[in-house]
Amino acid sequence: MAGFRIGRGRGSDNRPPQQQRPQQAPPPPYGPSHGQYGGAQGAPAYPPQQQWPPNGGGHPRQGRAPHGEPEYFGDPHPAADPYADNPGHTRAFSINEDPYGHAATYHAGSASAPVGPRLHWKELLRGIVMRPGPTFHQMRDYPVWGPALTVSFLYGLLAIFGFDQSREEVIKAPFTTALTSVLITGVFFVIGSLILGTVTHTLARQLGGDGSWQPTVGLSMLIMPLTDAPRLVFAMFLGGDNPLVQVVGWATWLAAGALFTSMVSKSHDLPWPKALGASAIQLIALLAIIKLGTI
Template sequence: MAGFRIGRGRGNNRTPQQQPQQAPPPPHGQQYGQYGGQYAGPYAGDRTAPSYPPQQQWQQHQQPHGEPEYFGDPYAQAHPQQPQPGGYAAGDPYADNPGHTRAFSVGDDPYGDGATYRAGAAPAAPAGPRLHWKELLSGIVLRPGPTFLQMRDHPVWGPALTVTFLYGLLAIFGFDETRKEAISAPFATALVSVLITGVVFVIGGLILGAVTHTLARQLGGDGSWQPTVGLSMLIMSLTDAPRLVFALFLGGENSLVQVVGWVTWLAAGALFTSMVSKSHDLPWPKALGASAIQLIALLSIIKLGTI
């Protein structure tokens, strides 16, 4: 007992500087220095600091245990990887797994090539081949919707100018007074009058078609002016052809001619609305509003003959 006490007391006489420093056991996975010594970290010269390395360096040698990693990939420095177009590295163990997120750059569409549906945008019309003039004229009467949709990007100057000019040559005979003057006048004078009337109808059709196109663009349309003007001239001429045929034999003041004139005017309104709607991607109320001035002008000048 005496020797034990002496030994214990002898050991207690040492100063704190003489007592050997016992380093705490290193954490799991810690590496030692070159000669088996303690880890030479940033706190190696300071005895008051802990002898184990910082927590961040220790985490680099840990293996993942299935927990989500919110502070970066622990293998990012050891195994640098090239990012893919989707915004994540190839072979990323955390990509698309439950509890993990994927980073995308600003403006990157992770679900497609950007050709998605956009609300409020009208679908692009299928571009079709140019129709022959015979198919164009018959299509306006028999199948107006598909015809206008197919010809919305094709100018129709040839058929439009020809049909409108021919319609103007005969329009002078659709009114009682002008028909009597043309019949009683000399042939040269009547011929000049007929030719002038044809040119005036062509110019009037161009002006009215341009007005319709301008109004359609103001209402939000996106069609081209050449197909719009050309198709409007064809609608104006073709829809009034039945009334003109009856007027050549019965006169413009006949009741049947008046009824046919009103019916064809309503048909012209429907065709104008369909044409502007297909050519400019507009709903039918706006398409009808864009055609209103041309319809009123046709009713006043041609159908009723009041101007």
Template sequence: GHGGQGGHGEPEYFGDGGYPHGQGGAPDPYAANNPGHTQAFSVGEDPYTQGETYQAGAAPAGPVGPRLHWKALLRGIVLSPGQTFLQMRDYTMWGPALVVTFLYGLLAVFGFDGARNDAINATLSNAVPIVLTTAVAMVLSSFVLGVVTHTLARQLGGDGAWQPTVGLSMLIMSLTDAPRLVFAMFAGGDATFVQALGWATWVAAGTLLTLMVSKSHDLPWPKALGASAIQLVALLSIVKLGTF
């Protein structure tokens, strides 16, 4: 990994020709945030690396390993996160990220006591829209939070691509909170045990997010934690307070 200063002053690594790289008080180190700058990119391209990462399916440094199958990916996030995040930093994983987050969202209704009672007491035709709306809302909010985390990581000098960062952050958020939801379905979100489990899984989410950002963006962990902070605070409010 780079040292503290390593991420800066290497424009040739980014291959972006001449954006300032955060020297001192440069107004915006990543010009992709400037108005009009994002229009030029097609949907599949990364506005930061201008799609170069995906031309050969590898970052300039070369991929750490082959793309993981979704089962190996999900297992790896839980059992060997460091290796998994490093290996997947060059690959997109929209399929697993969207499916897992959507399934998580379907369960999420049962984690909020108000919505849970509505869904359980509603007839099926009324419950389906409640559940589907919640699931779509969870997918969208986790996507937005992932983008926020990625943008912050870039501002802090990270060099990762946005699609793997967002995909992994969606998976981390869903997988870590799933155990709490499973118990909340039976015991209710307010049960002491479920609350305690929620805190434990939230800490796990913070640990995994920090590790992922640090691997994906080649950042020291304090910066990685800083980049994950907004997502973690949002998770806390969604998960612990049950407020949307």
């Protein structure tokens, strides 16, 4: 009875061990046995590395890695690239090297050194009146809270006597009531000038200025009482409705506009039209509250 013999191991092939089929060699790691570019068996799967001429500038030899990355060989400090700064090429710079040279432009409020030393309060007040431009330029990075708060408060104590009706009410009132009214006026003037100075600083920033808040507000608080001091002196003796007082008031208001424009321009590095626009609200408030006494 014919049949098939099924077995395990070596006996399943029905051939002696020396006649069994030899095992095949594993395929090459980079594809079939023949070359990638149609060459003979055993040819490299990738073309040979490309070498640059030794005197062509840049790296002496450059090739391509198996995955396309550039490989550089030779001197780690190559000669200058003749194609640098041309379209499609870049230039390498070392650490801490400024490719554009040293910048000489000063920006207010930055970490650069100030123009000069801090002025004493006497020199500051004198400089605002006699030489406003250089004074604002020198003090644009220094806070002036001491002189600003003191001068503003002293002016507020006397401002109530610059209007006829207010002066008569204070003089006729009891001492305690009059003192309270004078002190409240001084405090209100300090707070009001602080708010108006902040508005001027904010507008200057919106228009592209780069100045600091403290110097801008402090200097604006000094400009308001210093420019109105001549009108206040005449108004205390001649009355607020006197024609001379009115003329002096308009003249000092124009002077205040010039000082505000100069201060904002120096503190925020702005042209004078933008500096005048930034201080417009403070000028209008100064005219309505102090010069005309309508509020």
